[in-house]
Amino acid sequence: MSEGARPVVLIVEDEPDVAETYNLWLADDYGIRIAHSGDEGLEELDGDVDIVLLDRMMPGLSGDEVLERIRDRDMECRVAMVTAVEPDFDILEMGFDAYLCKPIQSDQLQETVTNLLERSEYDDLLQEYYSLVEKSATLEATKSSGELADNDEYVRLRDRIGALREDLSETLDGIESDEDFIATLRGLSDVEEQ
């Protein structure tokens, strides 16, 4: 997401009316791109896209195939699959971040997009949290507890770690939902495989 810009949502949906409906619901808060096929969707996709709403059943490239190519390209965007049938959460194993069942309601769509943006925020916070914890651990391994108490850098570090821990527990409601939990863990493996 570029500084100050609105998050960008890419809608990949072969039915123009449906795509337009999603557009109407989201256009007030997000930058919208619309693609009417999987191929078009991949053309529209670049580093500025934060969220992809991907219809699963489309002529030509299917949603699953588009997803696979998105993941192959190491794009950091979140992908919500739009499907006609309620899937099991095994579907999250395929690399989708969320799923929505047709017909989708406006508030449902808004909620999903907000939730996916919050997951990105959570990942960023967790990364920052880790790097501070690692710095802190390095100091702890080399200094005595007396030295640490007098070390300004260390004291500041501990304050920031405490604040970040609070932020994390408030983001995604402290990983209360199964979907957030599984998708967040999957995100950790993705990073690790690179």
Added chain:
Amino acid sequence: MSKSSDSETTYDLSGPLEFDALTSVRPGSNILVSGPAMTGKEELALSILADGSRQGQGAIVMTTGDPADQVIADYRERVDGLDEALFAVVDCRGDGDRSTDRSAEGSYVHHVSSPSDLTGIGIGITKSLERLANNGATSGRFALSSLSTMLTYTDKKTVFKFCHVLSSRFDSAGYLGLFTVDSGAHDEQTIQVIKQAFDGMIEIRERDGTREARVLGLAGKPTEWQEF
């Protein structure tokens, strides 16, 4: 910050390990059980789990070492008349077995292809929590043995984040989590990092053939070392 309300019943873990600091542990606490190899970390974690099972709580074991069947057989011996509906195993030994939802003689087993398959682990834990809740467990305990194996499959950054996310999930669920780590198998900095993903720690050491433990982080200052 805990999301669990104060009115929830706390966990008494002092059965297997007599410490005041362990008599009233708040739901959602995640504890690292750390000590050198062969000092009974896993044994302690499973005893604490079994104590909960005897009180009708749920229990989930995530194993990176012993196969699920063995974990179940061992657990049955610990808990007389074990209610299998309230016991689940997430088996991630990495023997390539990818079958899921397999029930071995009543207990729920979820197989994960490898200790580095965090998505599979997430699904296994989610399904276990769901099943135990459906079977009436309003509280429960979780044991992971061991983080040391996970650290051989992935780096400490990933394991730290994994522990943090799991801790958050158990906090939301009001579960108690126990995670074992072999303190001698990793450098001090790694242990120092991993430790910070937890609310507290039970540290174990062996001196002159006697096993001792102490509790850190759960109730004020670290406790004294105590034989167990």
